[in-house]
Each structure stands twice: as C-alpha cells, then as structure tokens.
C-alpha cells in the first residue's frame with residue numbers, strides 16, 4: 400500500500416509536471432483502485448477493527464480512491480456528489496471484543512460514510528464481531544447473515 404502524502408488539498412489534484420516520484424507512485428496505484436471501483440457492480444470489503452477504527456491500509460485505500468472528477472465532485476453550488484452509481488457494497492467487519500455499531504466502533508460508520516461519499520449508497524453490513532469472546536458464535540452469526548443476502 401502507498402500512503403498519501405505531499406498534497407495540499409483533497410481529491411488528489413496535482414499537475415503531472417509538478418509530480419514527484421512519490422506522487423507518481425500514488426497516482427499509479429490510485430488509477431488502478433479507481434478503475435477497479437468503476438468496473439465493479441458489487442464491492443466486497445472485509446476489514447478488522449484496529450484500535451476502534453480502520454486498519455491504516457484501509458484508510459490509505461480510501462485516500463487513494465477519493466479522486467476529484469472520478470469518484471466524487473463538487474457541484475457548482477458547492478455541495479459534493481459521489482460519482483459511483485448503481486453499485487452495491489457488502490462490508491464484512493470483524494472484531495475481537497468491540498461490538499459492531501457500538502460507540503466504540505468507529506470503523507463501520509466511517510466506512511459507510513466514505514462509500515456514500517463515493518456515491519455507493521447501498522451498503523450491507525455482515526458482522527463477525529467479538530471473535531475473541533466466542534469465535535464459533537461470531538462465525539455462525541456471520542454465516543446466517545450471509546445466507547439471508549439476496550443478490
């Protein structure tokens with residue numbers, strides 16, 4: 400994973416002529432990730448809660464995927480608009496002890512928000528939480544949620 404740095408505004412806007420070697424690496428991966436999102440009708444993200452939030456690599460993915468004019472834009476009235484339409488996302492969220500959607504879970508609401516920001520408003524959550532407390536129960540409940548999914 401490449402971490403975003405050396406930018407002064409959101410949306411990864413920087414002229415080719417001003418790009419450093421690090422910027423070039425960032426844009427190369429960003430182009431691949433944006434293409435992947437655009438070409439997918441269904442997006443599945445599986446992520447563990449790390450210190451009550453997303454793992455750093457998932458945050459880095461979101462920073463690279465947030466491209467102005469590609470995954471979001473600002474309308475003339477200043478409001479933002481997600482540009483990825485007609486897609487559905489399934490999020491498989493795992494945790495050791497944190498209960499999903501509790502006040503300690505900053506991953507689930509953040510990830511939903513980011514996908515909404517990109518225009519993906521159909522987001523279904525599959526929870527495999529509290530694995531450290533009862534692993535078998537957590538897997539059983541996650542499988543039951545998956546069985547109920549109508550594609």
Ligand SMILES: Cc1cc2nc3c(=O)[nH]c(=O)nc-3n(C[C@H](O)[C@H](O)[C@H](O)COP(=O)(O)O)c2cc1C
Nearest residue numbers: 446447448449450451452493494495496497498530
């Ligand atoms: C660095 C690190 C931080 C973690 N932080 C949390 C946490 O804040 N809350 C929690 O419930 N589990 C936490 N865990 C446990 C992971 O969420 C858990 O191991 C993972 O969800 C299990 O899924 P996996 O087998 O797919 O990795 C942490 C694990 C690691 C390695």
